[in-house]
Amino acid sequence: KNQTLKDICKNDKSFNIDFEAYLHGFDSETKDLLGVDATDGEKFLDIKGVITKLNAKKVLLGYTKEWSGIDLKPFNNSDITTLEEHIKRRWADISAETAGEQYTPDDVIGLIAEIIASKIEESDRLLKIYDCTCGGGNLLFGVEDRINEKFNRFTQTYGQDWNDALYALARIESRFRPGSKIEHGNTLTNDKFYNDDFDVVVANPPYGVSWKGYQKDIENDKTGRFKYLPSISDGQLLFMQHLISKLDVNGIGVVVHNGSTLFSGDAGSAESNIRKWMLDSDFVEAIIQLPTDEFFNTGIHTYLWVLNKNKDADRKDKVMLINASEKFRLLKKNI
Structure with missing residues (x-):
């Protein structure tokens, strides 16, 4: 749907589904390096494990909102x-x-x-x-x-x-x-x-x-x-x-x-x-x-x-x- 991270943070009701779709929108190598489809244990950047930890503390949406507000363009x-x-x-x-x-x-x-x-x-x-x-x-x-x-x-x-x-x-x-x-x-x-x-x-x-x-x-x-x-x-x-x-x-x-x-x-x-x-x-x-x-x-x-x-x-x-x-x-x- 071409949504940015900022877009999906606007609707907290559909956030979890949208965030999952957002991660699956990356190319296969990026998904592999992030660990998007990892099934057992840590995989490379272990995004699944990170999401699980943040969800357990009920701060995933808050964290993602903070990240989406940072303008990374000035940095290479x-x-x-x-x-x-x-x-x-x-x-x-x-x-x-x-x-x-x-x-x-x-x-x-x-x-x-x-x-x-x-x-x-x-x-x-x-x-x-x-x-x-x-x-x-x-x-x-x-x-x-x-x-x-x-x-x-x-x-x-x-x-x-x-x-x-x-x-x-x-x-x-x-x-x-x-x-x-x-x-x-x-x-x-x-x-x-x-x-x-x-x-x-x-x-x-x-x-x-x-x-x-x-x-x-x-x-x-x-x-x-x-x-x-x-x-x-x-x-x-x-x-x-x-x-x-x-x-x-x-x-x-x-x-x-x-x-x-x-x-x-x-x-x-x-x-x-x-x-x-x-x-x-x-x-x-x-x-x-x-x-x-x-x-x-x-x-x-x-x-x-x-x-x-x-x-x-x-x-x-x-x-x-x-x-x-x-x-x-x-x-x-x-x-």
Whole structure:
């Protein structure tokens, strides 16, 4: 009936029926990502579950009215997706269940994009950008947007995430970006881009998250990407090895880690051997220590690892260690 959300909120008698019809008016992929026809349990954005909760509190109509009154036109889709991810991460970071999964702050994305921009040049060749733990896509798409502001190059984004809701957010955003491909699943056990390599990789993989649940798959991995298997309690160095395997011969990458990637494991341990392999292969161009308190609800130190498979001659067999921990300016108020 071409009714807007605002229209269907005017009649509280027929609201429930109209709202159901409104949701079923979307195309099949949008309905799938929203979870409109989900029959059992949560599905991606779980709109069914949200409606059930709001109905139980008798506030569905009130909420929908509030939403329908907000003019979203001044915001581009990326702003809205970033806001949604920000809200999801804000609460996810407090819950123990997703501890270690950190939303990448905007200033860190800006810094990552600057580093990458300093190493690419104008070209008519497609620039392929990949994030193996892309969440809602704010890092992946944020880097793409900043590169597009600086260069006249065609870019294409590729991402994968196993969190249902965050994958759905990234997938929705990807529909506004030519050629963007976002896949659902566990990168470490089911790489959806196993045939691809990339010009640029970026990632902020989960910190200190165990890989015990899929230990057998990783031990039997046939791709050759894992040279050594780190401690089962922390998968960060698995993601690091995966990302290096995805870089093409001239590829560059910037990956955000906590200190564990640098310091865990004694000499001779798998962690130590992974670092030795990375340095012997001369993949690491720089390690940058960032200020603390960059990430929600944690004061930990974080580090940018700058990967480069094609270093300048004067940088070969050298690693820059940059202490940027004091290079910050406090905001006037909480963002």
